[in-house]
Amino acid sequence: MPGDDLVEEASRQLTICNACRYCEGYCPVFPAIEVRREFGKGDVFFLSNLCHDCRACYYACMYSPPHEFAVNLPQIMSEARLESYKAWSWPSSLAGSFRDIRKSIILAGLAIGLTIALALTLVEPAKLFAVHHGPGGFYTVVPFLVMLLPALGLTLYGGAVWMVGGVRFWKDTEGDLPYPMDFRVLAQTAGDILKLKWLRGGGRGCYYPKAHAAQARRLYHSLVYYGFLSATVSTSLAAIYQDILHKLPPYSLTSAPVLFGSIGGVAIIVGVAGLLVLKVTSDPVPANSPSLGLDYVFLIILGLTALSGMFTLFFRESSAMGIILTLHLGLVAALFITVPYGKLVHALYRSLAILRHHLEQSQPRRNAKGH
């Protein structure tokens, strides 16, 4: 659906929600609808990123299809979310990958391919397939700087695209509200984000895969989320070991980087598998297929990254280590691409939407009309 039609259709459905308000108790989207009378692009984009796709409202809605009002908020919010990712990304040529799964796959493929090509060009085959022991073993295969520089470059680049996106989010959705930053609002926002609070749906969890509320989605997402954080802690600790303590990898199985990395890896693998199963078996009506495509690409890359990381650990004393490590690094590179051009942007925009929501709700109500 092109942008203007999308905003118009979302606005039509949101106007029905605003006249009904039965779903007020489910999530922050509905109180945010109620302080508005019209729904322009900025409102639709904001609400769509505030929506956590729990689907409680869809199953509670007496106007869901085949009713002629055809209210399907999870579907239209998913579609609007995707459109907002594209609108806020940069540059526009790469932002197209949000709407076109082929572009996402090509980008990921390029990242993996380039990494492997780089490794094959720079590393002597004898080293690649040799068995390595002792400190610095990984770097014998792929030199440290070859690992660090592209990662650093991609991180900085991804960070820059996120900055642009964040500024655009704020510009598009700010409205005419004053924005005092107060501690309470920031604490609420941080709490919601850390707890993945709104994956609780109306209280009993998200309605996945079908019409029954369960905590499965929140559990799996938490595993991926905290697994990701754990893996990040592992990487940071490894950097400290190496650059401050001057201890080169690989580290022992009981060392902090390996423990955090392993816990994170296993959590990600289980979480990703769970989320994939939920998505595959979920009700297609409240879903939006291009969004699903983006989800699948991200989940599969993330899952394979974690899997290849675990394999690198298992096989680090064998001759397969070189090629597994190369593949793992390729997948990490593909993951970095999804930071600015894949599903991972939801972490940025949903966080900003929650912040914006708490700021908005802390203001005196502009429209207190109720029924």
Next chain:
Amino acid sequence: MGAHSMSQRFSLKFVANAAAQFDVIVVGGGNAALCAALAARKLTPSVLLLERAPEHMRGGNTRHTRNIRCASAGNGYSAQEYSVEEFLEDLIGVTGGPANLDLAKFAIQQSRDLPHWMSEQGILWQPALAGTLHLERTNRWFLGGGKALVNAYYDALSRVGIAVRYGADVADLLIEDGEFRAVVLLNGDTEEVIPGRAVVVAAGGFEANIEWLKRYWGDAADNFLVRGTPFNDGTMLATLIAKDARQIGDPKAFHAIAVDGRAPKFDGGIVTRLDSIPFGVVVNRFGRRFYDEGEDIWPKRYAIWGRLIAEQPGQIAYSIVDGRTIRSFLPPVYKPYQATSIKDLAALLGLDAATLVDTIQSFNRATAGNSESIPARLDGVKTHGLSPPKSNWALPIDRAPFYGFPLRPGITFTYMGVEVDSNARVIQRTGRPFSNVYAAGEIMSGNILTKGYLAGFGLTIGSVFGRLAGKEAASHAGR
């Protein structure tokens, strides 16, 4: 139809099918039916619920509800007390006295236990919706509204193993000598007979049956919109009456509000209502006002406007507001017709321009000098020397742009039903109850409600009498 010969015909099949007999058959699929099935299941595993609608439309008018009125001692589900006595006073206040005071008292007394029982069935609650604070003390709000409630009840049925059939078109009840024997289902061209030891009829009123409404309203009924399910066509009500059940309630009476004239014929629910009426004037198809738009606060008056419009020519009216008040009421679903002059607005609405201009000018002269209004209370800002008057919130309509909404009567439910005794058994014309025919919900709410309505009371009646009927039917079947 020749009911007697039909009974003869079916009684043969009934014998042949005796193996498939249920202890309790519940006809209907809304709140009262669901409560009846769950209550019956406490006493017998042999319960069948027959829902006329397909699964996605299940739940009757309960789909469109959002709260239930319950007396409360001021603990547990409500922090404030709402006594049985006050509840009864409220009921008498709006209805002028229930048809059967004992049944009304029973419903109100039993309502105290409902929140706890509903929670046990898996119903979730939420605070009163924003802007409905006048109901905070008297009504409990279920999370997500009526369809979520219906879903939770069907889940509860499935947990305790109650058989449910959707799209079950019950065409007849086999009753012999005042005793129910079986239900007759239509499956396309064929009939299916399901025998039962007792039946609970909880199949709603007849508000979705336009032809039936025409008996009392003539062709005007063609212009009525039905706010709820299209499946409430009164088949079961007509069947019971044909089997000599005693009728109760004014057949012409219905609860109706003003809805947007562009709303769907059926099932528009809550969102098609318009709250603009007290903020401007309402004119009929001739461009003339016909009733005091500011008579009382809106929550007390919104429910008279359906009938008022039903009595206007063409069953249509137009709510006119201006730029000053357009943002004063809940945002409507349909965009208003909008023009920079009253003359242009008349053209958009298809009204005679000269008359509408005259109506608005007269209104504005009668409100000259009124500049401030307080929507939250009776502010006494009224017209002077105008008939009909506008008693409150009478501000001139003089700030362009001007807005118009077409209004139609939107029927919520009908009052006529069948009479029941204190065990929810349906009473025959002879005055004796059927031995094993029970009724619950809208089909018997006329025993309590004669006119007017108390928000959330329909579900109270349905829940209390549903549970009673289910329990009594099951214990009868076990005898």
